[in-house]
Amino acid sequence: MLTIDNLHVTYGNVVALRGVSLEVGEGEIVAVIGPNGAGKSTLLLTAAGLVRPRTGSVAFDGRSVASLQPEALVASGLSLVPEGRHIFGSLSVAENLALGATVRHDRAEIARDVERVLTMFPVLRDRYRQRSGKLSGGEQQMLAIGRAMLARPRLLLLDEPSLGLAPLVVEQVYAAIQELRRSGVTVLVVEQNASRALAAADRTYVLNTGVVRLTGRSDDIRGTPAFEAAYFGVQAGAAG
Amino acid sequence: MEFLQNAIDAISLGAVYALAALGIGLIFSIMRLINFAHGELIMAGGFTLYTLAGQPLLVLILAALIVTAILALGMERIAFRPLRKANPATLLIASFAVSYLVQHTVLLLYGSRAMGVPFLADLSTSLEFGGLRVPRLQLVTIGVTLLLMGGLFAFFRYSRTGLQMRAAAEDFNMARLVGVRANRVIAFAFAISGGLACMVSFYLVAQTGSVSYKMGVSMVLIAFVSSVVGGMGSIVGAALGGFLVGIISVSLQAYLPVDLRPYRDAFVFLIFILFLFWKPEGLMKTRADRERV
Amino acid sequence: MLANPALRPLQTAAILILVLLGVALMAALAPPAMQRTVVEAMIKLTVVVGLFVFVGNSGVFSFGHVAFMAVGGYMSAVLTLAPARKETLLDLPGFLEALQLPWPVAMIVVVPAVGLIALAVGWPICRLRGIALPMATFAILIITFVVASNWKEVTGGRQALVGLPRYTGLWVAFGGAALAILAAAIYGVTRHSLLLRCSRENEVAAAATGIDVERERLIAFVISAMIVAAGGVLFSHFIGTITANTFYLDLTFVTLTMLVAGGMRSLTGAFVGVALVSIVSELFRTVERGFSVGNVTIAAPPGLQEIALAAILLAILILRPSGLLGDHEVAFTSSSSGSSPAKPEG
Numbered sequence: 001m002l003t004i005d006n007l008h009v010t011y012g013n014v015v016a017l018r019g020v021s022l023e024v025g026e027g028e029i030v031a032v033i034g035p036n037g038a039g040k041s042t043l044l045l046t047a048a049g050l051v052r053p054r055t056g057s058v059a060f061d062g063r064s065v066a067s068l069q070p071e072a073l074v075a076s077g078l079s080l081v082p083e084g085r086h087i088f089g090s091l092s093v094a095e096n097l098a099l100g101a102t103v104r105h106d107r108a109e110i111a112r113d114v115e116r117v118l119t120m121f122p123v124l125r126d127r128y129r130q131r132s133g134k135l136s137g138g139e140q141q142m143l144a145i146g147r148a149m150l151a152r153p154r155l156l157l158l159d160e161p162s163l164g165l166a167p168l169v170v171e172q173v174y175a176a177i178q179e180l181r182r183s184g185v186t187v188l189v190v191e192q193n194a195s196r197a198l199a200a201a202d203r204t205y206v207l208n209t210g211v212v213r214l215t216g217r218s219d220d221i222r223g224t225p226a227f228e229a230a231y232f233g234v235q236a237g238a239a240g
Numbered sequence: 241m242e243f244l245q246n247a248i249d250a251i252s253l254g255a256v257y258a259l260a261a262l263g264i265g266l267i268f269s270i271m272r273l274i275n276f277a278h279g280e281l282i283m284a285g286g287f288t289l290y291t292l293a294g295q296p297l298l299v300l301i302l303a304a305l306i307v308t309a310i311l312a313l314g315m316e317r318i319a320f321r322p323l324r325k326a327n328p329a330t331l332l333i334a335s336f337a338v339s340y341l342v343q344h345t346v347l348l349l350y351g352s353r354a355m356g357v358p359f360l361a362d363l364s365t366s367l368e369f370g371g372l373r374v375p376r377l378q379l380v381t382i383g384v385t386l387l388l389m390g391g392l393f394a395f396f397r398y399s400r401t402g403l404q405m406r407a408a409a410e411d412f413n414m415a416r417l418v419g420v421r422a423n424r425v426i427a428f429a430f431a432i433s434g435g436l437a438c439m440v441s442f443y444l445v446a447q448t449g450s451v452s453y454k455m456g457v458s459m460v461l462i463a464f465v466s467s468v469v470g471g472m473g474s475i476v477g478a479a480l481g482g483f484l485v486g487i488i489s490v491s492l493q494a495y496l497p498v499d500l501r502p503y504r505d506a507f508v509f510l511i512f513i514l515f516l517f518w519k520p521e522g523l524m525k526t527r528a529d530r531e532r533v
Numbered sequence: 534m535l536a537n538p539a540l541r542p543l544q545t546a547a548i549l550i551l552v553l554l555g556v557a558l559m560a561a562l563a564p565p566a567m568q569r570t571v572v573e574a575m576i577k578l579t580v581v582v583g584l585f586v587f588v589g590n591s592g593v594f595s596f597g598h599v600a601f602m603a604v605g606g607y608m609s610a611v612l613t614l615a616p617a618r619k620e621t622l623l624d625l626p627g628f629l630e631a632l633q634l635p636w637p638v639a640m641i642v643v644v645p646a647v648g649l650i651a652l653a654v655g656w657p658i659c660r661l662r663g664i665a666l667p668m669a670t671f672a673i674l675i676i677t678f679v680v681a682s683n684w685k686e687v688t689g690g691r692q693a694l695v696g697l698p699r700y701t702g703l704w705v706a707f708g709g710a711a712l713a714i715l716a717a718a719i720y721g722v723t724r725h726s727l728l729l730r731c732s733r734e735n736e737v738a739a740a741a742t743g744i745d746v747e748r749e750r751l752i753a754f755v756i757s758a759m760i761v762a763a764g765g766v767l768f769s770h771f772i773g774t775i776t777a778n779t780f781y782l783d784l785t786f787v788t789l790t791m792l793v794a795g796g797m798r799s800l801t802g803a804f805v806g807v808a809l810v811s812i813v814s815e816l817f818r819t820v821e822r823g824f825s826v827g828n829v830t831i832a833a834p835p836g837l838q839e840i841a842l843a844a845i846l847l848a849i850l851i852l853r854p855s856g857l858l859g860d861h862e863v864a865f866t867s868s869s870s871g872s873s874p875a876k877p878e879g
Binding site: 048050069070071074075079080082086088089090091095098099100102103147148151 | 410
Binding site for chain 2: 593594657658660661662663664665667668669671672673675676679680683782783786789790793834835836837839840842843844846847850851854
């Protein structure tokens with residue numbers, strides 16, 4: 001569904017990604033984990049069309065996204081929940097959700113999907129008319145995911161959904177991710193919280209300093225020495 | 241009585257400033273562009289009235305609105321779209337260039353002398369309310385401004401596009417990530433800004449009865465100040481700032497010693513500098529000075 | 534001899550002054566009309582170099598520096614006009630009316646005086662952050678303009694002050710521009726300019742490492758205002774008259790265009806920008822004056838010159854946002870940041 005091939009991204013003189021290739025199949029949950037500064041966010045921003053690669057390609061449904069604007073990608077079924085959530089704090093919860101459905105025009109269906117989000121995250125129902133800037137971090141994360149769901153994405157990109165959240169809230173967020181998958185959404189999640197992501201994902205990529213160091217089924221790589229080495233950047237005795 | 245007279249003057253002048261500041265504030269909220277060339281939109285409205293003088297009022301108004309909207313869209317397309325990722329200072333310099341370019345194009349076509357334009361001349365008479373003389377133009381200005389602001393408020397509050405514009409103003413990249421079409425909301429903002437500028441030119445032409453290629457400059461400077469006072473990026477703030485600056489201008493005009501009255505604008509800008517120390521982010525704090533995604 | 538990289542600005546200044554000397558020598562042999570163009574360009578160069586000291590090093594745009602030109606110009610006018618003329622044009626206190634200084638003395642008085650004014654104005658203003666600082670400089674420009682056009686007793690109000698000694702010839706203008714370049718370069722080798730340039734890259738980080746951004750900005754602001762004021766003095770004594778309108782938005786636009794076109798982050802850029810804009814202006818001025826083809830005179834309507842300038846500035850902003858030279862400087866020793874001004878890229 002998403003094919004990333006030999007992606008190189010630079011910001012000015014800073015190299016963020018150096019030849020990353022990655023594949024996400026229909027219906028999968030795939031995790032990309034790695035330490036701070038590994039290039040994870042850049043990977044997602046590039047896939048969502050907000051950052052342009054220097055070389056390499058990103059294909060969604062077999063179509064190159066190189067010429068597409070982020071808003072066109074949303075319309076074609078790819079949504080990103082960026083790091084830090086970026087809810088529209090001055091707008092109400094209701095307005096944030098309504099914006100999620102910007103690319104759609106089927107009013108009745110939108111209303112049903114809003115209802116679905118509110119059922120999935122009941123706290124949002126309680127605060128439906130409130131300014132979303134007043135929500136707690138966890139509530140904001142739920143709103144951000146709910147907002148993305150309203151575009152009816154087929155592929156959802158999540159950037160650090162557990163960042164700064166209490167453990168209980170993290171569980172709620174990941175329960176929601178599992179539920180999304182059951183309803184047919186493919187998920188690519190980026191995390192620093194390695195154990196949480198490994199537990200949720202079918203397959204995992206370990207990204208470090210802009211390069212994929214390790215990839216495999218999450219169950220196979222969890223806790224292995226190769227995983228430790230890839231994640232912490234220690235390779236064959238040479239400290240990175 | 242004199243106070244009441246001054247109050248009406250202040251409100252009507254404030255209304256005009258608010259319209260001008262709204263046009264600037266709207267663009268800034270979405271693009272972080274302080275559009276100095278907004279003054280030339282005002283000027284273009286005036287010159288449309290001059291060029292078509294003699295046509296029926298409705299034709300004049302529609303033509304001026306169309307010209308200013310098209311000019312605003314043209315500025316965006318040619319000058320500001322390629323600079324969308326530039327920093328606010330570069331954008332401001334670019335708008336300076338656009339302003340200079342449009343001004344001198346008009347100078348080239350129409351010459352530098354101010355030219356008389358009869359427009360809404362019947363509004364120059366005054367109504368009397370028990371000793372209070374209120375020019376009709378002031379009443380119309382206040383009425384039209386309130387209507388327009390109500391309309392704009394409803395547009396932002398209840399329409400889909402309005403909601404998208406508010407989202408884009410708060411977090412442009414995130415708005416794109418939910419599917420808001422960047423080019424569309426920016427074009428909308430410019431078209432509305434052009435329309436607001438046109439309203440200001442109606443006022444200026446009706447008030448002074450003339451047009452000149454520099455007619456927009458002093459208004460745009462006041463509009464700058466107003467939108468900064470209100471809080472760059474806040475649309476409500478821009479309107480508020482406009483009224484506030486209008487009130488201050490009229491008060492200075494009324495209560496400064498006669499010797500100092502010619503310096504009124506110097507005092508306005510001095511107060512503005514002092515205001516910047518008190519509230520550098522303006523009355524309505526926004527995310528304008530913070531970074532994007 | 535000047536291999537120390539910290540002293541590179543002095544090398545750059547030496548080269549630029551040599552080039553300027555070459556231009557001056559050529560102009561000395563040219564017809565008077567051409568000479569006047571060169572003199573005007575050199576005065577603008579003085580102003581733009583002054584502007585560069587603040588804008589280039591701090592990265593903060595100032596729309597108010599032309600106000601310091603005005604203040605310098607008016608001060609020098611008051612100090613050098615003949616008492617009889619002052620009596621008819623102005624309404625000054627007796628001792629000022631009677632005073633008539635030789636122009637070099639007036640210059641020596643005016644430049645530090647403007648420095649003090651800039652210190653008083655800049656001290657609060659440099660504390661502002663973000664867009665508030667450029668906005669405040671804009672306000673300074675407008676306030677100065679309003680005061681200059683109304684203060685009949687001292688500035689003559691809307692009436693032009695005429696009869697200023699017109700001493701700004703080719704060599705005076707050259708001296709002014711050369712000194713301005715030298716001053717900018719000397720400032721450029723000081724610790725202060727280094728610290729200020731750090732804050733230009735990242736204001737927050739610079740403040741976090743203990744750089745007093747406000748103080749460094751203020752220092753540059755004062756030096757820059759003094760150089761610009763000297764330019765204003767030279768300009769007034771070049772034209773021979775002085776009016777408030779001269780020092781307003783148009784001149785602000787032209788000087789900023791010059792700075793941005795060449796590259797506001799380099800002294801060489803300021804130089805190239807002034808040269809480019811002056812040449813373009815002169816070309817269009819010639820066209821506007823009209824030229825003969827056979828027995829038909831073709832003249833472009835007025836305004837074309839300004840349109841061309843605005844279009845060039847826009848094109849540069851869009852196609853080459855850091856100006857023609859970016860942050861390259863000319864130098865004797867070749868290095869990664871060296872580049873010849875004769876063949877700017879793009």
